Amino acid sequence: MANRQSIEYAKIKGVHDVPLEEFYTSGHRTCQGCESAATMRGFIKVAGPRTLVTGSTGCMYVANTSYMTTPWIVPWMHTQLGASGSSAIGMAAGLRALMRKGKIPDEEINTIAHCGDLGGGDMGLSAISGALQTDYDLLIIMNDNESAANTDIQATGLTTFGANTTFTPPGKRIHITQRRWKKNLAGMLAVGHPTCKYVATACATYPTLDYLRKVRRALAVGGPKFLHVYAPCPKGWDYHPRYSHDIGRMGVLSGLFPLFEILEGHVTYTHDARRQREPVEKFLMAQGRFAHLTKDDVRYIQKMVDEMWEEWDVPGVVPTKGSLKT
Amino acid sequence: MANERAPKAEAVWERRDLLTGCQAVAEAVRLADVDVIAAYPIRPYTEVMDAISKLIADGQLDAEYVIADSEHSQFEIVKHASSVNARTFAGSSGTGWCYGLEALVVTATDRLPVLYLVGNRALDDPGAFGVEHNDAMMVRDVGFLLCWVTTPQEALEHVLIGYRVAEDKGVQMPMAIAMDGAFLTHSQHMVDIPSLGTVRRYLRRYDLSKRRMHPDNPISIAPQVNEDWVMELRRQNWEAARSARTVIKEAYREFNGVFGDRYTNPFFTEFMTEDAETILIGLGTVAAPGRTAVTRLRAIGEKVGYVSMRWFRPFPTEELRACLGRFRSIGVIDRDFAHGSPDDGGILMEEVRSTLYPLDNRPVVVDFIAGLGGRDISISDCMAMFRLTQQAASQAGMDGFVKWIGLRE
Numbered sequence: 001m002a003n004r005q006s007i008e009y010a011k012i013k014g015v016h017d018v019p020l021e022e023f024y025t026s027g028h029r030t031c032q033g034c035e036s037a038a039t040m041r042g043f044i045k046v047a048g049p050r051t052l053v054t055g056s057t058g059c060m061y062v063a064n065t066s067y068m069t070t071p072w073i074v075p076w077m078h079t080q081l082g083a084s085g086s087s088a089i090g091m092a093a094g095l096r097a098l099m100r101k102g103k104i105p106d107e108e109i110n111t112i113a114h115c116g117d118l119g120g121g122d123m124g125l126s127a128i129s130g131a132l133q134t135d136y137d138l139l140i141i142m143n144d145n146e147s148a149a150n151t152d153i154q155a156t157g158l159t160t161f162g163a164n165t166t167f168t169p170p171g172k173r174i175h176i177t178q179r180r181w182k183k184n185l186a187g188m189l190a191v192g193h194p195t196c197k198y199v200a201t202a203c204a205t206y207p208t209l210d211y212l213r214k215v216r217r218a219l220a221v222g223g224p225k226f227l228h229v230y231a232p233c234p235k236g237w238d239y240h241p242r243y244s245h246d247i248g249r250m251g252v253l254s255g256l257f258p259l260f261e262i263l264e265g266h267v268t269y270t271h272d273a274r275r276q277r278e279p280v281e282k283f284l285m286a287q288g289r290f291a292h293l294t295k296d297d298v299r300y301i302q303k304m305v306d307e308m309w310e311e312w313d314v315p316g317v318v319p320t321k322g323s324l325k326t
Numbered sequence: 327m328a329n330e331r332a333p334k335a336e337a338v339w340e341r342r343d344l345l346t347g348c349q350a351v352a353e354a355v356r357l358a359d360v361d362v363i364a365a366y367p368i369r370p371y372t373e374v375m376d377a378i379s380k381l382i383a384d385g386q387l388d389a390e391y392v393i394a395d396s397e398h399s400q401f402e403i404v405k406h407a408s409s410v411n412a413r414t415f416a417g418s419s420g421t422g423w424c425y426g427l428e429a430l431v432v433t434a435t436d437r438l439p440v441l442y443l444v445g446n447r448a449l450d451d452p453g454a455f456g457v458e459h460n461d462a463m464m465v466r467d468v469g470f471l472l473c474w475v476t477t478p479q480e481a482l483e484h485v486l487i488g489y490r491v492a493e494d495k496g497v498q499m500p501m502a503i504a505m506d507g508a509f510l511t512h513s514q515h516m517v518d519i520p521s522l523g524t525v526r527r528y529l530r531r532y533d534l535s536k537r538r539m540h541p542d543n544p545i546s547i548a549p550q551v552n553e554d555w556v557m558e559l560r561r562q563n564w565e566a567a568r569s570a571r572t573v574i575k576e577a578y579r580e581f582n583g584v585f586g587d588r589y590t591n592p593f594f595t596e597f598m599t600e601d602a603e604t605i606l607i608g609l610g611t612v613a614a615p616g617r618t619a620v621t622r623l624r625a626i627g628e629k630v631g632y633v634s635m636r637w638f639r640p641f642p643t644e645e646l647r648a649c650l651g652r653f654r655s656i657g658v659i660d661r662d663f664a665h666g667s668p669d670d671g672g673i674l675m676e677e678v679r680s681t682l683y684p685l686d687n688r689p690v691v692v693d694f695i696a697g698l699g700g701r702d703i704s705i706s707d708c709m710a711m712f713r714l715t716q717q718a719a720s721q722a723g724m725d726g727f728v729k730w731i732g733l734r735e
Contacts, residue, residue, distance in 0.1 A: 050541045066549060066550050075540065083402040087403075088406075091409075094361065094406065097389060098412055100388065103358075104540070127396070128392060134392070243567045
């Protein structure tokens with residue numbers, strides 16, 4: 001494919017290197033302080049216009065794309081809740097076949113599927129796994145606001161332990177009904193798909209530019225890629241919208257949300273929480289969804305986080321313990 | 327039957343081969359130059375995917391062949407490939423078809439002309455590999471084109487006709503070709519295979535035009551509309567389904583023009599119905615014992631006939647009303663069930679009865695639930711059905727009568 005038109009990206013060294021053009025603009029109806037919307041805006045800003053996007057059902061569908069007021073400048077298509085992985089395969093396979101058979105010009109076109117934690121982390125896990133086994137150039141971006149935010153904040157498999165959601169309200173008899181530990185999603189996908197070259201976690205706004213650089217890095221690597229993006233939600237997490245960036249930063253700095261990048265098997269910590277961790281209490285107490293937690297609950301969460309960074313074989317990524325010691 | 331004729335000219339037909347229903351469909355997928363295929367195994371449809379993978383491995387078809395992780399993914403993959411302007415093929419059977427039903431529904435509402443093979447299979451539980459039509463019937467009301475074929479030759483030709491109809495600008499609907507599991511998916515017949523050049527003369531290139539997903543055509547597909555626009559969009563789907571009847575007629579006319587006069591009636595095939603007073607009507611391979619029973623009864627002077635339904639969606643209302651209205655009594659063979667429905671019969675019976683409703687002199691309609699789970703429907707079963715249908719014509723209160731055939735009681 002010598003004559004193939006490819007997309008050239010300049011390196012993002014500082015904020016001035018971020019493209020000025022927006023491909024996710026006005027028209028959406030997301031809440032003030034919505035970090036999932038920042039996730040959308042960011043990835044398409046750095047991916048650029050030669051990109052096809054599918055969005056699975058969730059708040060980033062319902063609040064994002066109302067008929068005749070779409071914010072998407074690039075082609076965008078709805079896909080079903082559990083179909084981010086399969087929609088990405090479908091687009092990529094279609095493009096590859098048409099280009100190989102000379103039915104459309106041969107050029108590089110990004111295929112990106114976005115999903116939420118309910119659609120991607122729970123229902124769509126099998127399809128994402130299927131996508132990560134292929135050799136298609138595709139990127140799946142999961143904006144993780146730790147809830148089904150479109151349907152009134154229900155707990156998902158990615159919700160932090162102890163959180164108050166409409167499925168897991170604190171009650172008079174049981175004060176914590178959210179007793180599931182957050183699914184270790186990016187680690188699971190990285191460990192489970194040996195030929196997938198790139199799996200990373202990110203926070204939409206912290207550290208500055210990190211998320212945008214990771215999207216660019218992912219697009220530059222061939223094959224299927226997965227990006228798990230931490231996206232605080234003022235409505236669901238119950239805090240003032242002005243603190244969205246701070247909440248994200250605190251989640252990362254406490255070590256509760258590990259920030260790493262796995263490029264062709266090499267793990268790099270974006271924030272190395274083995275060395276330094278802020279107490280989780282500060283992060284938890286800044287949000288209404290944890291207001292009912294006792295000191296003991298906070299200690300339990302702190303213990304689990306400490307374990308993740310001190311005892312896991314690959315801290316924050318692989319939860320086996322001690323296999324390297326024997 | 328028209329489609330059991332010998333090849334007409336060498337230019338049209340390339341070779342003759344012994345093929346199963348599934349293998350015949352695979353040959354048609356090759357001839358249609360399909361771009362993306364998504365596979366997931368379930369008996370009995372799955373043999374078509376085995377055959378296609380071999381065609382690709384042998385270099386006879388250039389297509390992306392994706393092994394999906396489930397039927398849901400399978401149908402989402404072809405849906406999105408179809409949206410980027412690729413011709414696509416998938417399929418399933420029984421509960422597998424149901425597993426992907428969400429993805430099928432949106433393919434219909436998105437008006438994407440994916441073509442599927444449904445190898446009819448009983449729904450679980452309990453497990454049974456044999457034929458039952460309820461699986462394919464799941465999509466009958468959501469904006470699908472749906473037809474049944476009865477021979478491998480008809481299967482091959484209907485893949486080509488299917489793409490022609492489904493991709494038509496006025497239609498753009500997904501198309502399911504149903505065939506009886508085992509009885510057709512896995513039974514071999516001699517099949518005439520047309521040349522690629524002939525198929526190219528018949529089948530135009532797939533083009534979604536202004537609805538394709540491509541950076542040069544930046545559109546948003548299926549945004550949230552709520553109560554503002556759903557009515558209007560449903561109406562467009564309705565219009566497409568309605569006008570598909572005209573396109574189907576055009577497609578067969580063109581088909582006859584290119585391949586020789588193979589079909590007189592696109593929607594159903596009549597057998598010895600000319601002066602018939604009593605007929606049986608059914609979907610799929612039950613036509614074989616049905617026609618044999620007709621021949622035997624004709625030999626002793628009985629005025630009987632058989633109507634084999636091909637197109638179920640869109641339903642050939644006018645044509646079928648004109649055809650069936652002239653008989654005294656009609657026995658519907660339902661290889662399906664509709665528990666708790668108005669007459670506690672099958673799906674085809676309900677549709678046939680409502681088709682006949684406006685007529686002043688309606689034939690008496692009785693229903694036979696038969697062959698569920700793949701149980702054989704024998705010639706003598708069909709003879710018994712004819713007898714009961716004949717009796718119903720002169721016996722009061724038989725309209726809407728439902729009889730289960732061969733049931734152990």
